[in-house]
C-alpha cells in the first residue's frame with residue numbers, strides 16, 4: 132500500500148492505494164481545488180495586460196493581470212441574516228464577482244426559509260481552513276474549493292448543482308482533461324492514481340456530442356473500435372460494435388448518418404446522445420464520466436438514458452454523471468448525489484439520505500415536490516441584497532459535517548466502504564434495492580486490470596500505420612461526401628463552361644494574347660480562392676472531433692495529419708482537373724497533351740499551396756471570422772502581387788518584395804511559360820505591348836510575337852522556367868503544412884494534460 136499526496140495537500144487527505152482488482156473500487160477524491168487564471172475568467176483588454184506587464188517590468192506592482200485584488204484571508208466573515216456565517220475569507224475579488232454574477236442569474240428574492248421540523252446548529256462555523264482551501268494566487272480565480280467525494284464502483288453517482296457550480300470542471304479534473312489541472316488535492320481510481328492505463332479504462336462523454344456528420348452510426352462506431360481497441364480481429368470488432376448497438380438500442384438508426392443537426396439531417400437528439408455513450412462504451416471502460424447526457428432531451432428520452440446509465444453501473448462500472456434537472460423518477464435510479472454550489476460541496480452521499488440530511492439542517496422538502504428541483508432552488512435562492520444565505524449555510528453545514536465525520540476528507544460511500552464486498556445481490560443501498568453484486572464489480576475490474584496492464588506499455592492503442600489508415604479511410608468518406616455534393620459539382624461545371632464560352636477558341640494571334648494571358652491568370656486566382664476557404668472552414672469542422680479523440684489518447688496528431696494529407700490531396704485535385712478538362716480545350720489553350728498534363732500539374736500545386744496556407748491560418752487562428760479575413764487578405768495580396776495587374780515596373784520600389792511572396796505569381800508564371808514557350812503569334816494590325824509597339828517597350832514592332840517578347844512584356848523570369856516555379860510552390864506547400872502541424876500541436880489540440888494535471 133502506498134499513499135498519493137500532492138504538494139499542498141494535508142497529510143490527512145492521503146488516500147490508500149491498492150493497485151489490484153480487489154482494492155477499493157471507484158473514484159475517490161479529496162480536497163480538490165481548481166484555479167483558472169484571472170485573465171481567463173475576466174479577459175482583460177490587451178491594453179490592460181500590456182499596462183500590467185509594463186508596470187511589473189518597471190517594478191511598480193500593478194495588482195496582477197487585470198488588477199485582481201485579494202480579500203485578505205483574515206478578513207471579516209460576513210454575518211448573514213439568519214445568524215450563520217458566510218465563508219468568504221478565501222475568495223478573491225474575482226470569486227466574489229463570479230458569485231454575485233451567478234446570483235444575478237438566479238431568482239431575486241429569498242423565498243425558501245428553514246422549515247420548522249429541526250433547527251440547524253445555532254451558528255454553523257465557516258468552512259474549516261485547510262491548506263488546500265488556501266486562497267489561490269492573486270491572478271487566479273478559484274473554481275473548486277477543496278471538493279471531496281467518493282463514487283464507488285458499481286454505483287451511479289450524480290453531480291447536481293446550478294449552472295456555473297463547477298460540475299463540468301470537476302468532471303474534467305477527474306478525467307484529466309481540465310485546461311489547467313488541479314491546483315491541490317488527491318484522487319484515486321480503483322485505489323490507484325491516474326495513469327496512462329487508466330486513460331484507456333476511463334470514458335468521458337462530453338456535453339457536446341461531436342461526430343463526423345457524414346458517417347453512419349455503424350461507421351462511426353466501427354472507426355472508433357478500430358482506433359481504440361487493440362488486438363481484436365475484424366470479425367470480433369464488428370461483433371463488439373453490433374453488441375453495443377444492441378445494448379444501446381440503436382438498431383433502428385444503425386445506418387442513418389450522424390448529421391450535424393443544421394445542414395445535414397441525421398440521427399435524432401436522443402439517438403445522438405446514445406451514440407455518444409455507445410462510442411465510449413466500445414472500449415469496455417471501468418469508469419464512465421458523463422457531462423449532461425440528457426441535455427436537450429424530452430423527459431421520457433432522458434429517463435431512458437438515465438436507466439441505461441443505471442444498467443451500466445449495475446454491470447459493475449463506476450458511473451459519474453452531471454444532470455441538469457432530474458425528474459423524481461430518475462432520483463430512484465441514483466445511488467449517490469453530490470450537490471455543488473459555486474465550487475463547494477453542500478451534500479455528498481446516498482441519494483436516499485439527501486432529503487433527511489436537508490431536513491436535519493433545517494430545509495425539509497415540501498410534500499409532493501421533486502427533491503432535485505428543491506435542492507437546486509435552495510442553491511439558487513438569493514436575498515434582496517444579492518447574498519445567498521441559504522447556500523452559505525448549506526456549505527458551512529456540510530463542511531462541518533465533513534470535518535467531524537470523515538477524517539480522511541472522504542465521504543463514506545453510500546451503503547458501505549466502497550470495496551464492493553458489501554454490495555451483495557439484493558443489497559439495500561441508499562434505500563434502493565441494488566442489483567449490482569460484489570462479484571460483478573470484481574469481474575469487471577479483474578478483466579480490465581489484466582487487459583490494461585498490457586495497455587500500460589503502449590502510448591496508443593494501435594500502431595501509427597493503423598491510425599493513418601483508419602483516419603484516412605474515415606476522412607475519405609467524409610470528404611467524398613462533401614466534394615460530391617451536387618451544388619459543388621454544379622459550381623465547378625458551370626464555371627468551367629462559362630470560362631470556356633467567354634474565352635472560346637482563342638485565335639493564335641497577337642490580338643488575343645492579352646486574353647490568353649488573362650485566362651491563365653484567372654485560372655490561378657480562381658483555384659486559389661476556393662481551396663483557401665475550403666481549408667479555412669475545415670479546421671472548425673474537424674477540430675472538435677480531433678480534440679475529442681486526441682483527448683482520449685486515440686491517436687497521434689502526426690497520424691491525423693498524414694492521413695488528411697494523403698486522402699485529401701487527390702480528392703481536392705478533382706475539381707481543378709474537371710475544370711481544366713472542360714475549360715482548357717474549349718478556350719483553345721495550347722493544343723498539346725503534354726502541355727495539358729503539365730497545366731493540370733501546376734494548377735494542382737497552386738491548389739495545394741492555397742490549401743496549405745488556409746490550413747495554417749485555420750490551425751493558428753481559432754476565430755473563424757478572423758481566419759476568413761486573414762485568408763481573404765492573403766489571397767488578395769497574392770492576386771495583386773501576382774504579376775498581372777501590377778508588376779515590378781509599376782510597384783513603388785520599397786514594396787517590390789511583395790511580388791516574391793505571391794504564390795499566385797509562381798503558378799501564373801509557370802502556366803504562362805507552359806502556354807507560350809517556343810510559340811510565335813502573328814502580329815495584328817493594332818499593336819500591343821507584346822510586339823513592342825506600345826509606349827514603354829520599343830518603338831519598333833517585332834513580328835511575329837515570340838515567347839521571349841511575351842515574357843519581357845509580362846516580366847516573367849523565363850530563366851526560372853516551369854520547374855523553378857514548381858520548386859517554389861512545393862516549398863510553400865511543405866513550409867505551410869509543417870507550420871500548420873506545429874500550430875495544431877502546440878497551440879490547440881494537444882491532448883497532453885498540463886503539468887499541474889500530471890502532478891495529481
Ligand SMILES: Nc1ncnc2c1ncn2[C@@H]1O[C@H](COP(=O)(O)OP(=O)(O)OP(=O)(O)O)[C@@H](O)[C@H]1O
Pocket residue numbers: 167171172229274292293294295296297298299300301310
Ligand atoms: N477554463 C476556464 N476559464 C475560465 N473560466 C472557467 C474555466 N473553466 C471553468 N470556468 C468557470 O468556472 C465556473 C464553473 O464552470 P463549469 O463549467 O464547471 O460549471 P457547470 O456547473 O458545469 O455549469 P453548467 O451546468 O452551466 O454547465 C463557471 O463560472 C465558468 O465560467
